[in-house]
Amino acid sequence: MKVEASLLRVLRYGLCALALAAFTWLCAATRLSGQPGVSPTATAIDDGRQWFEPGAEASANSAIRRAALAAAFNEPDAETLLKGVIRAKPRSDEASQAHELLSRIYLRRGQFKRAIVNLDRWAASFPNRREVLAEKRDIEQFRGLPDQRNGPLRVSTLPHGADDWSVPVSINGRPAMFLFDTGAWISVISEPEATRLGLEIRAGSGTIGDSSGKGFRTRTAVAKNLQLGAMRFQDVSFAVVPNKEPFGILGFQIWLAVRRVKWSNRGTWELAGRSDVVDPAPRNVVFSGNHLLLATSVEGMRVFGMVDTGAMDTDLNENFAEQFPALAQSGTRETHEITGLGGTASFASITVPEVPFQIGPTRAVLRPAHVTLQRLGGIGGVCCIGNIGEDILEQTGEFTLDFSAMTLQLY
Numbered sequence: 001m002k003v004e005a006s007l008l009r010v011l012r013y014g015l016c017a018l019a020l021a022a023f024t025w026l027c028a029a030t031r032l033s034g035q036p037g038v039s040p041t042a043t044a045i046d047d048g049r050q051w052f053e054p055g056a057e058a059s060a061n062s063a064i065r066r067a068a069l070a071a072a073f074n075e076p077d078a079e080t081l082l083k084g085v086i087r088a089k090p091r092s093d094e095a096s097q098a099h100e101l102l103s104r105i106y107l108r109r110g111q112f113k114r115a116i117v118n119l120d121r122w123a124a125s126f127p128n129r130r131e132v133l134a135e136k137r138d139i140e141q142f143r144g145l146p147d148q149r150n151g152p153l154r155v156s157t158l159p160h161g162a163d164d165w166s167v168p169v170s171i172n173g174r175p176a177m178f179l180f181d182t183g184a185w186i187s188v189i190s191e192p193e194a195t196r197l198g199l200e201i202r203a204g205s206g207t208i209g210d211s212s213g214k215g216f217r218t219r220t221a222v223a224k225n226l227q228l229g230a231m232r233f234q235d236v237s238f239a240v241v242p243n244k245e246p247f248g249i250l251g252f253q254i255w256l257a258v259r260r261v262k263w264s265n266r267g268t269w270e271l272a273g274r275s276d277v278v279d280p281a282p283r284n285v286v287f288s289g290n291h292l293l294l295a296t297s298v299e300g301m302r303v304f305g306m307v308d309t310g311a312m313d314t315d316l317n318e319n320f321a322e323q324f325p326a327l328a329q330s331g332t333r334e335t336h337e338i339t340g341l342g343g344t345a346s347f348a349s350i351t352v353p354e355v356p357f358q359i360g361p362t363r364a365v366l367r368p369a370h371v372t373l374q375r376l377g378g379i380g381g382v383c384c385i386g387n388i389g390e391d392i393l394e395q396t397g398e399f400t401l402d403f404s405a406m407t408l409q410l411y
Contacts, residue, residue, distance in 0.1 A: 044289075045064070045068050045097040045100060045101065046068070046071075046072075046100060046101055046104055046287075046288065046289050047288055047289070047383075048072035048073075048286035048287050048288035048289075048293060049286070049288055049293065049295075049304055049383070051069055051072055051073070051286060052286070052295050052302065057069060062094075063081070063084065063085050063088065063094065064085050064094040064097055064098060066081060067081035067082045067084075067085055067098060067101065068097070068101060071101045071104065071105055071287065072286050072287050072288070073283060073286060073287075073406045074256075074287065074403050074404075074406055078101075078105060079102065079105055082098040082101050082102050082105075083098070083102075085097075085098040086098045086099065090125060091125060091126075095125065096122065096125070096126050096129060096131065096132075099118055099119075099121065099122035099125075099126075099132075100122075100131055100135070102118045103115055103118055103119065103122075103135055103139070104287065104289070104290060106118060107139065107185065107290060108185065108252055108253065108256055108287065108290070109148065109253060109256060109257075110147070110148030110186075110236065110237060110253030110254075110257075111147040111148060112139075112142040112145035112146065112147065112148075112237055113145065113146055113147045114147055115139055115142065116139065116142065116143050119132075119135060119136065119139060119140075122135070123136065141220070142220070142237070144202070145220060145222065145237045146222060146235040146237070147235065148233060148234070148235055148236055148237065148253055148257075149233065149234040149235055150231070150233055150257040151231055151232035151233065151234075152231075153231065153258075153259060153272050154229070154230035154231050154272060155230065155270070155271065155272045155273050155274075156228070156229025156230045156231065156269075156270075156271045156272065157229075157268050157269070157270050157271075158228075158229050158268065158269040158271065159267055159268060159269075160263075160267055160268070160269055161267070162267070165179060165180055165181075165263070165309055165310070165390065166178060166179050166180065167180050167228065167229075167250065167269055169226060169227065169228050169248075169250065170225075170226070170227040171197045171198075171199075171223045171225070171226050171227075172197055172198050172199070172223060172224060172225055173225070174196070174197050174198065176193070176197065176248055177248075178247075178248035178249055178250045179247070179248070179249045179250070179310060180249075180250050180254075180255070180261075180269070180309060180310075181249045181250065181251060181252075181308075181309055181310030182252060182255055182292055182307050182308060182309045182310070182401070183306065183307075183308035183309065183310045183311060183387070184249050184250075184251035184252060184310060185251060185252050185290050185291075186237065186238070186239050186251045186252075186253070187236060187237065187238045187239070187248070187249060187250055187251035187253065187254065188218075188238060188239050188240075188241060188248065188249040188251065189221065189238040189239070189240055189241070189247070189248045189249070190240070190241055190242075190243040190244075190245060190246055190247050190248070191240055191241070191242055191243065191244075192243075192244065192245070192246045193246040193247060193248050194221050194238065194240050196246060197223070199221040199222070199223060199238070199240075200221060200222075201219050201220075201221045201240050202219055202220045202221060202222075203219070217242070218239040218240055218241050218242075219239075219240045220237060220238065220239060220240060221237075221238050221240050222235055222236065222237050222238070223235075223236040223237075223238065226254075228250070228254065228258070228271065229271050229272075231257070231258065231271065231272065233254065233257065236253070236254070237253075249310065252292070255401070255403070256403055258271045258272050259272055259402070259403050259404055260272055260273055260274075260275070260400065260401070260402045260403065260404065261400070261401050262398065262399070262400045262401075263309075263393070263394070263398065263399055263400075264397065264398045265394060265397045265398070266397075275400075275402060275405065280405060280407075281360055281405070281407045281409060282360075282407075283405065283406040283407060284296070284359070284360060284406075284407055284408060285307060285401070285406050285407060285408050286406065288304075288383060289383070291306050291383065291384075292306065292307045293305065293306060293307065293383070293384060294306075294307050294359070294388050294408055296357050296358060296359050296388070297357070297358045298320075298324060298355060298356065298357060298358075298385075299324065299327075299356075301323065301324075303320075303323065303384070303385045304383065304384045304385065305380065305384050305385055305386055305387055305388040306379070306380055306383075306384050306386070306387045306388065307387075307388050307401070307408065308379075308387040308388060308389050309389075309390065309393065311379075311387050311389035311390060312389060312390050312391065313370070313389050313390075313391055314366055314369070314386060314387060314388055314389040314391050314392050315336075315338070315370055315372055315379045315380075315386050315387055315389070316355070316369055316370065316371040316372070316380075316385055316386035317371070317372055317373075317374055317375055317376070317379060317380045317381075317384075317385060317386045318371075318372075318373050318374055318375050319375065319380065319382065319384065319385045319386075320355075320371055320385035320386060321350065321371050321373060323385065324355075327352055327355060328350050328352065328371060330352060330353065331350035331351050331352035331353070331369075331371065332350065332351045333348070333349070333350055334349055334350075334351060335347070335348060335349060336348075336349035336370055336372050338372065338376075338379070347372040347373060347374045348372075348373045349370055349371060349372045349373060350370075350371040350373070351368050351369070351370055351371075352368060352369040352370075352371060353367065353368055353369075354366060354367040354368065354369060355369040357392060359392075359408065359409070359410055360407075360408075360409055360410070362396060362409070362410040362411075364392045364395045364396070364410060365395075366391065366392060371386075393410070395410065396410040396411055397411070398410070398411040399411070
């Protein structure tokens with residue numbers, strides 16, 4: 001599938017963080033102690049940032065906190081621990097929190113049937129809870145979608161072109177080139193491409209938020225068979241967008257199933273390979289709400305950014321300007337446009353000559369750095385200082401994202 005340059009720009013910049021419409025609220029509503037103006041009592045159970053606080057892991061001394069820690073770091077026993085919390089005290093506050101965390105797990109895995117079953121049980125036990133009502137608004141649009149099924153984990157090396165983050169796939173036996181995007185919490189396909197690949201578009205509609213903050217309406221479709229390298233997937237759900245150009249995006253459910261992805265500027269993707277690091281690196285990525293966050297640092301201060309391989313550019317937001325006033329004051333004020341499939345929005349912004357990020361042992365410098373004075377959920381919301389896009393990830397020529405070790409490393 002050939003994508004025109006103008007559309008590719010929108011896909012890789014404007015769709016920098018596809019999320020269900022209210023999922024941006026999930027990130028915006030969570031707050032963490034240790035950040036300016038935040039009280040420690042306001043931390044949400046699904047806020048993964050809390051586990052980077054000093055002594056936080058040692059404080060996971062209750063069943064729900066142990067389960068929340070496991071869910072945040074993608075540990076294999078997280079689902080079992082959460083179900084155990086519900087069985088032990090099905091009408092407790094902890095049980096409601098466990099249902100919420102199960103919803104996070106099922107959505108990022110593409111297990112939409114399980115997500116709906118969990119929602120119905122949660123609503124039956126806690127019908128008037130604000131969290132339940134909010135979750136209903138988010139995921140009711142997925143009722144009727146199946147659980148994604150993943151075949152055996154198999155190592156593959158796939159080609160990509162220069163400045164290209166697409167991968168070759170086969171859907172229902174037909175070839176395509178889809179963008180690989182950690183910012184998309186569901187895979188996305190345009191109506192013409194869905195028709196070409198023989199997908200049946202379901203009736204009904206939902207809403208997806210994009211980086212412009214405007215969002216757009218979607219329908220859904222299911223790919224019975226999808227092949228990515230040597231790996232096979234069944235019942236892969238897609239949001240279908242009303243765009244005239246053919247394109248597709250592989251969302252987070254596929255990334256997570258592959259477990260380990262290595263991108264190289266030598267023109268290869270390595271999928272599902274083993275780590276070539278002798279000494280395991282400390283965990284620096286975490287699930288928080290319905291986002292994947294990178295724990296990094298700027299000028300010695302720990303900050304969080306949304307990992308977003310679908311964004312060409314890293315865009316910082318108002319949180320960055322507040323946390324680093326001296327850097328912000330060194331910049332030039334201007335207007336910056338952010339484009340998504342929902343449209344284009346203009347924001348007051350500051351262009352800073354450079355911002356250095358420490359990602360594990362590696363220093364990456366953003367030159368220049370655009371700081372838009374907004375808190376859109378699509379590029380960081382209140383949870384983060386912005387997104388972490390391709391311009392940072394590809395600086396050293398290679399990066400690896402490992403969901404078993406929960407690490408992102410630049411080489």
